Amino acid sequence: MNPLTQRLSGAATFGASSRFSHMVQPLLVGVIPAHEHARRPRLWAALEEAYPVCFEGREAGALGELDALVAIGTAPAFADVSCLLAAGAEETPDATTPVDAGAVACVPAELAEGEALRERLRPGRNKALLALARFLADLTAHLRPAPPPLHAAFVIDDPNLRRRRYGHIDYLELLSNARAHGYHVSIAMVPLDGRLAHRDSAATRIFREGSEHLSLCVHGNDHDGPELGRPTRDEDARVLVAQALRRTAAFERRTGLTVDRVMVPPHERLSEPAARALRACGFDAVCTTRPYPWIADTLECHWLARPPEAGPLAAWHPVDRVASGLPVLLRAEFGHPREDLALRAFLGQPLILYGHHELLAGGPAALAEAAAQINQLGDVRWCSLGEIARALAPGRTAKDMAVHCPAEDVHDPAALDARALGAIPLPPRRLAPIVRRLASEARDRAQALRLTPAPDPTTARGARPTSSSART
Numbered sequence: 001m002n003p004l005t006q007r008l009s010g011a012a013t014f015g016a017s018s019r020f021s022h023m024v025q026p027l028l029v030g031v032i033p034a035h036e037h038a039r040r041p042r043l044w045a046a047l048e049e050a051y052p053v054c055f056e057g058r059e060a061g062a063l064g065e066l067d068a069l070v071a072i073g074t075a076p077a078f079a080d081v082s083c084l085l086a087a088g089a090e091e092t093p094d095a096t097t098p099v100d101a102g103a104v105a106c107v108p109a110e111l112a113e114g115e116a117l118r119e120r121l122r123p124g125r126n127k128a129l130l131a132l133a134r135f136l137a138d139l140t141a142h143l144r145p146a147p148p149p150l151h152a153a154f155v156i157d158d159p160n161l162r163r164r165r166y167g168h169i170d171y172l173e174l175l176s177n178a179r180a181h182g183y184h185v186s187i188a189m190v191p192l193d194g195r196l197a198h199r200d201s202a203a204t205r206i207f208r209e210g211s212e213h214l215s216l217c218v219h220g221n222d223h224d225g226p227e228l229g230r231p232t233r234d235e236d237a238r239v240l241v242a243q244a245l246r247r248t249a250a251f252e253r254r255t256g257l258t259v260d261r262v263m264v265p266p267h268e269r270l271s272e273p274a275a276r277a278l279r280a281c282g283f284d285a286v287c288t289t290r291p292y293p294w295i296a297d298t299l300e301c302h303w304l305a306r307p308p309e310a311g312p313l314a315a316w317h318p319v320d321r322v323a324s325g326l327p328v329l330l331r332a333e334f335g336h337p338r339e340d341l342a343l344r345a346f347l348g349q350p351l352i353l354y355g356h357h358e359l360l361a362g363g364p365a366a367l368a369e370a371a372a373q374i375n376q377l378g379d380v381r382w383c384s385l386g387e388i389a390r391a392l393a394p395g396r397t398a399k400d401m402a403v404h405c406p407a408e409d410v411h412d413p414a415a416l417d418a419r420a421l422g423a424i425p426l427p428p429r430r431l432a433p434i435v436r437r438l439a440s441e442a443r444d445r446a447q448a449l450r451l452t453p454a455p456d457p458t459t460a461r462g463a464r465p466t467s468s469s470a471r472t
Contacts, residue, residue: 024143027067029136030058036072042111046312050117051136052143068139070132072107084135107132111312116304118315121347123339130346147348148318150380151388154185154367155287155331155354157219157264160193160441161203161255167357167444171206171214177364178213183371184382188219188264188354191244192437194251204255215384216259217287218248220266222433223440229269229297237277242424245281260386262287262329264354269293275323280416285327285389287352291320318348318392327393329385334359334366338373345377350388357444 026048031037037044037057044055053068060076063069069076069083076083086107108120108128120129159166178185197204207214220227221244231237241263248259261284265274270286270293278286289303290296291314296305306314314320320328331352332340341351351374359366374380383391 024052026052026054027140027143028065029053029055029068029070029139030063030066031055031070032058032060032063032072032076034059036107040108040110042113042115042312043108043117046111046117047132047136049311049313050133050316051140053136053140068135070107070135082135082139084132086131114308115312116306116314116316117312118304121343123337123343126343130343133346148391150345150348150351150378151391152184152351152371152374152380152382153385153388154183154334154370155188155217155264155352155385156185156359157188157266157354157356158190158223158440158444159187159357160189161187161197161201161207161216161257162193164202164206165445165448166203166441167448168360169357170360171203174360174364174367175206175210175214177368179210181368181371182375182382183367184213184215184384185367186215186217186260186262186385188217189251189259190219190221190223190437191247191251192222192433193441194247194254197251197255199255201255204257207257211258213382215386216257217262217264217385218244218259218283219264220244221247222430223266223437224433226265226267226269228263228265228274229267229271229293231271231273231277234273234276237271237273238281238424239427241274241277241281241283242421243427245421246426260284260384260389262385262389264288264331265293269297272323275326279323279326281421282416283326284386285319285329285393287329287331287385289331289333291315291328291330292322315349316347318350319389321393327389329388329392334370341374342377348392350392351377351380352385352388357448361448 031044034057037055048054055070056066058066058069060074063076063079063081066081068081069079070086071079071083072086073088075085088106106128111117111120117129120126121133156169159169161171164171174185207216221240227240228237231240244263245261248261251257252259261282263270263278263283263286265286265288268289270288272294275286275294291304292306292310295301295307296303304314315330320330322328329350329352330344331350331354334353334355336353344351353370353374371382
């Protein structure tokens with residue numbers, strides 16, 4: 001187990017203090033000396049949103065009525081409460097300053113205007129905030145519900161179930177390896193591609209018999225480029241999403257398989273009207289690399305770009321809720337730094353890695369190796385995206401094409417019942433998406449036959465959580 005994993009093991013998840021304010025009295029945490037508290041108003045405010053605590057600047061001789069203490073620079077002569085000792089501040093860490101036993105190297109610097117707290121918990125910059133966050137998580141553990149277990153899944157975008165093989169994927173081999181190593185793979189299937197699958201096909205039988213390790217979710221509608229990023233009106237977005245649902249339901253009737261109502265947007269692009277349409281039409285969640293894809297909509301945009309009203313806790317909780325309540329399950333490319341997965345585990349976030357069929361160019365061994373690395377992060381439950389959504393965003397189910405009441409703290413302004421969904425018109429029929437999908441499938445199958453070279457899956461696409469797939 002690496003040092004970061006050791007520091008994070010056993011970490012509990014947590015939620016915004018506003019969720020607890022009506023149930024518990026926030027713990028009072030003193031910060032000494034007082035000027036260190038005054039220097040970081042945005043940092044302390046963000047942490048007060050994340051935990052049921054209230055920070056207050058104090059001097060060493062005035063520590064009465066505190067529940068805990070953060071001491072920066074010099075430890076108080078006497079403190080009868082839990083205390084986090086920090087040798088200095090993050091702005092001016094001094095490697096030559098001796099650190100007392102039980103002290104951390106530094107405390108975080110002030111957040112910049114508009115900076116998300118998650119920016120301080122990333123590969124290469126996490127030690128200062130990690131120590132403070134772990135201290136607060138342990139301090140307030142008795143005030144919060146017990147955290148759910150860690151959840152994990154691999155997602156492979158684009159394949160369909162017409163045959164036992166798709167590109168470099170052999171579904172039977174994949175199932176055998178997943179059973180042997182205990183992981184789960186969700187195939188993000190384009191609804192348009194489901195029209196030729198049937199109940200008695202080899203691929204369908206494999207998925208039916210291996211449902212503990214193989215599942216399906218929804219990948220766009222036609223996969224016509226970044227199609228879910230285009231709608232600018234709610235009406236147009238609902239037409240697109242409703243067609244994806246109808247095609248998915250037809251696939252389920254033909255094959256007897258279940259498709260999770262979790263949307264994986266092609267090219268990581270999703271407009272805000274499309275997000276509202278997903279929620280209104282009964283999707284349990286969206287799975288993407290960015291919490292606000294319509295703000296962070298290009299590779300040049302920071303992955304945590306968000307609207308001002310979103311506050312500093314984007315990508316901090318196990319799930320984000322956007323567009324009036326649609327849960328976001330964050331995922332990362334397969335080559336994503338494993339250090340960040342450990343940080344996601346600390347935050348209680350699902351550990352979801354994705355790629356395309358090239359990941360299995362050398363067989364499923366790469367998935368088994370990655371699963372072993374993820375399993376070192378704690379007690380991990382491998383399952384489908386639908387199960388992850390139900391565990392981390394309770395109250396959202398897609399049954400009989402109806403949206404039910406979400407969790408009590410989420411407003412649902414535009415839920416549609418089955419009759420309203422059925423009244424959404426169909427878009428015009430188009431031949432181009434069918435031709436394009438057939439060409440894409442032919443390319444993938446040809447690649448597996450070595451008619452075209454297979455790229456290295458760990459270098460063909462970037463490893464940042466911010467990057468969107470260049471795949472078309």
